[in-house]
Amino acid sequence: MSALQDLIPTVNKLQDIVTNTNLTDLDLPLLTVIGSQSAGKSSVLENIVGKDFLPRGTGIVTRRPLILQLINIEKDDPLVHRADFEMDEDHTEVTLEDHLRKGGVGAAHPIQPAEWGEFLHIPGKRFYNFDNIRKEIENETARIAGKNKGISRIPINLKVYSPNVLNLTMVDLPGLTKIPIGDQPTDIERQIKNLILEYISKPNSIILAVSPANVDLVNSESLKLARQVDPLGKRTIGILSKLDLMDHGTNALDILTGKVYPLRLGFIGVVNRSQQDISVNKSLEDSLKSEQDFFQNHPAYKTIASRCGTEFLAKTLNKTLMHHIRERLPDIKAKLNTLMGQTEQELASYGDLNIVSKENRxxxxxxxxxxxxxxxxxxxxxxxxxxxxxxxxxxxxxxxxxxxxxxxxxxxxxxxxxxxxxxxxxxxxxxxxxxxxxxxxxxxxxxxxxxxxxxxxxxxxxxxxxxxxxxxxxxxxxxxxxxxxxxxxxxxxxxxxxxxxxxxxxxxxxxxxxxxxxxxxxxxxxxxxxVGAAAAMASVVEERQKQKQKPKEQKHIPNGTAVTENGHKPHKSLDSNSTLDEFKELEKKSSGQPAHGDKESFLNFFFGKDQSQTASGSSSAADPFKYESEPDGLQFNIPSQSPIEQKMEHLNLKEDEELSEREQLECxxxxxxxxxxxxxxxxxxxxxxxxxxxxxxxxxxxxxxxxxxxxxxxxxxxxxxxLFEDENLSQEREKCEKLLATYREAASIISEVV
Structure with missing residues (x-):
């Protein structure tokens, strides 16, 4: 059984590592306490510890997750008598007897109390006064979450050493709320639900759903959230508080026996201190005795009194957590090995820091x-x-x-x-x-x-x-x-x-x-x-012969002169409408002789044979440079602009000038x-x-x-x-080395019990 008892301290060590290094990949078994505001969560935890140490008040009191590790320690344990730590300041009045008992001046054998608390964020300091623990929780909450009613997901880690506790690891989460009050954020309900779901969604988490007995169970917000992540109720423990505040004549026996809402781990009923008990400073020892008397003397609960109360709850949680850890520890070890392998591979990608020396640069x-x-x-x-x-x-x-x-x-x-x-x-x-x-x-x-x-x-x-x-x-x-x-x-x-x-x-x-x-x-x-000139010319002639067969979209006047639709003569251009027949017709008119085939037409144009002017001479209209005389033959009729000037004026107006048949073929x-x-x-x-x-x-x-x-x-x-190394890469390597050292330390801790 000793090996089984070592499981919870082992997980506590792992939890310290996880909290210190902010590891999110390692899912450790722990008890997660959830419930509505004023459902009695804090009272349940204080009853289990046997000390008043949690903040109290109205509205949201728990604004950061509190990871509470309970460590059972014997009064003669060497850890009790260690002196290498700082004590918390106790401002309460102390009698001479107490001062000497605690190791004051003149004490022959200083005696240290065997109950104290330690915070992970204040290493080396012990809090023997649990009122100071409450103050430190309030101060640390305000430091991170602010002094308003906002919440933070950064946890507070508290260890409580006592011979009166069983080994347990629990996390207390903010209470569920519906309506923002005062200066609470408007989305406070969503923030709290998201924070709770972040913890209870992990498969290794055991859910402690606290529900008040004086409220109908169907309205329990804690059970509603637990069902979202654990629909079969395999890892949910129902805690029914405030059983003494139910209406007379009613009881919660059917709920506690699992007839109303069945859970594999069952329901456990507890009776917390009332506000009046707190006001009159009723001790927790007396409260636990009153709780035991309540269950033993109640007509409905006396048959199950041995399965109710804070003492039974603590033993059940201890046993459940140990068995849960024993089941999950091999998976945790396998997960650690995987993480170590991935981290080693990442570290190798950054290169060896000691590879560069003056000799091998x-x-x-x-x-x-x-x-x-x-x-x-x-x-x-x-x-x-x-x-x-x-x-x-x-x-x-x-x-x-x-x-x-x-x-x-x-x-x-x-x-x-x-x-x-x-x-x-x-x-x-x-x-x-x-x-x-x-x-x-x-x-x-x-x-x-x-x-x-x-x-x-x-x-x-x-x-x-x-x-x-x-x-x-x-x-x-x-x-x-x-x-x-x-x-x-x-x-x-x-x-x-x-x-x-x-x-x-x-x-x-x-x-x-x-x-x-x-x-x-x-x-x-x-x-x-x-292609050459001869072949190119042959292709031009052949193409014109083919175009001859195509119909012309032209209108014809009675004397046979072709005109376009707008009544003008067609423009001689380099296109498929200029056919070989038009070329021959133009040559025949110019020379006054009939054409003698394509070859002769080719020679006529490209050897410059232009016989448009007859041997008998031409009329005055055919020569643009010859002036015409008047009928009396004595006077010259000089036009306002000579034909030479007209030609020179149109020398650059090439767009308006028609191409001759020869020019079309040449182009x-x-x-x-x-x-x-x-x-x-x-x-x-x-x-x-x-x-x-x-x-x-x-x-x-x-x-x-x-x-x-x-x-x-x-x-x-x-x-x-x-060879100056990148600073960011150096930081990443250092971070990776620390992470790998953490994984190896966690694996070493697990190997002690597995």
Missing amino acids: GSLILTLMNKFANNFISSIEGNSSEISTKELCGGARIYYIYNEVFGNSLLAINPVSNLPVQDIRTAIRNSTGPRPSLFVPELAFDLLVKPQIKLLESPSHRCVELVYEELMKICHNCGSQELSRYPKLQTRLIETVSDLLRERLGPTTKYVESLIEIHRAYINTNHPNF ELIRRLIISYFSIVREMIQDQVPKAIMCLLVNFSKESVQNTLVRKLYKEDLFDDL
Whole structure:
């Protein structure tokens, strides 16, 4: 039985550890006392202890949880005679006999009383006067919870040593209330319920639900809360107080025998001191004797008198708590082992504090540098052990930039979207100078295609920037948990690699620009994939023949001249409405000769055969520079504005000027040649730019990152600064070490009895 009796002191030691270290993960067995205000909770506890020590008054008196540990101690225990403690001040009058008995001056054999209290927040001090214990509880409550009627969840831990108590561990919680009174918070009911539920919801908690007998049991707030967390009543003990205050002729026998509200641990009836007994300072010894007489002499309770009263309650609680601890202790030990394992793992993640010494600083920095560089390289190559499954990263993202982002950007460029037909005609005219052209001038093609090749420069620049940004992102994610211990070293590593990438960004961008300039410097029309002028012209002719078959949405006047719906002649433009027949018709009218097929028409236009003026001469209306004479033949009729001035005035109004059939064919030919050559250059740029970026930026960074880190950071005068440990991490390690020591101490205490 001695081993069983040691269980409660063992849990008390664990409870001290839990309270001191604020452990919330360790659920210890204890008795939780709950009840409404004025239900008699305090009186029940004082009866069990045998001392008046709890605050009394109106409203909420218990405003902080009070963890009460009762420790049975013999009068001749060595602990009683220890002198290494501070005594509380006793301001009551003391007789000479009492002074000598307590060890005053002249006492031959100082005798210390065997009943005292100790607070966990005042170590090394004993309270022999229990009135001072009450005052300390009030002062400590006001210190944390304030002097108003607010509550706090921070507990007060009180140990009571006495030969007259049984080993018990109980927690007294604030009484349940409904309506705020005075300066109580408006949500006081919710606060108290939440605090009570926090304690009684734990599986290892035994609930002591105190209910007054003079109130209907169905209105018991304590039993109502207990049922929420313990619906089967397996760990609830009902305490029925104030049995002596029930109406005459009524009793609570059915409740005490479990017929009204069955609980596995049953109901126990008690009789507390009345207010009059407290007023006349009736001793607790006399009150306990009166309680025993009440049950033995009451006609309804005398048959169960041996199972009622404070003495039976204390024995039942002691026995119940010991058995409960014995059942739960193996689970507590297993929980402790789990917590120790988790804490040891967390401590290992912070690194060994003694790993850094003056001798091994260089090797440690070199090791961390190598890990950082290897993480950088592995992330690019896709060999990292921490590959994300949620998004593309590292080398895979670089490939995505090349293949999807850059490729689609190039394909989205329309090489002739910013090149109007009027600009093409102007370039052709400007490239011929004062001479008529036999063929479409090659200079016009060069002049027009070079700006279009320049369109490839912007996507190429953006490709370089995106790869650079991804490498920077990889660099910032290369840290490890070990490296996080040294924030300055990690920062310097990132800065060094960032500088390396920044240095390579300029040459890479410049080389990509040079690729575009190379293609603009020499237009190679002999490229095997280039369509060529003859093939392009053949495709234009073929397309016009196909368009000939399409119906025209035009209106026709009686003489056969085609007009649009608004009555104007159709504008000759470079579109599918200009057919080959119109081209032949226009040539026939100009030369006065019938057309001799497509080949002859092609030669007529591109060899400059314009026979619109006949050999017999032309009328004055056909020559805009010849003035007309009056009928008398002596006077010149000079118009207000000469035809030359009119032509010069409309020289820049290209939008209003119609394209001739020859100009349409020339523009369409140039347009198709630009598209063909641009496609060739685009394909080469799409292949060459990623290769250049890989060579000059990505691969260069991979190959030189480790040497760069060593060259710039592996200097002995930087070691102390680089290995400066993060203060927050040091605090976390220290906290983790204390927590692990606490778990080990708790495990050692449990191993003594398990």
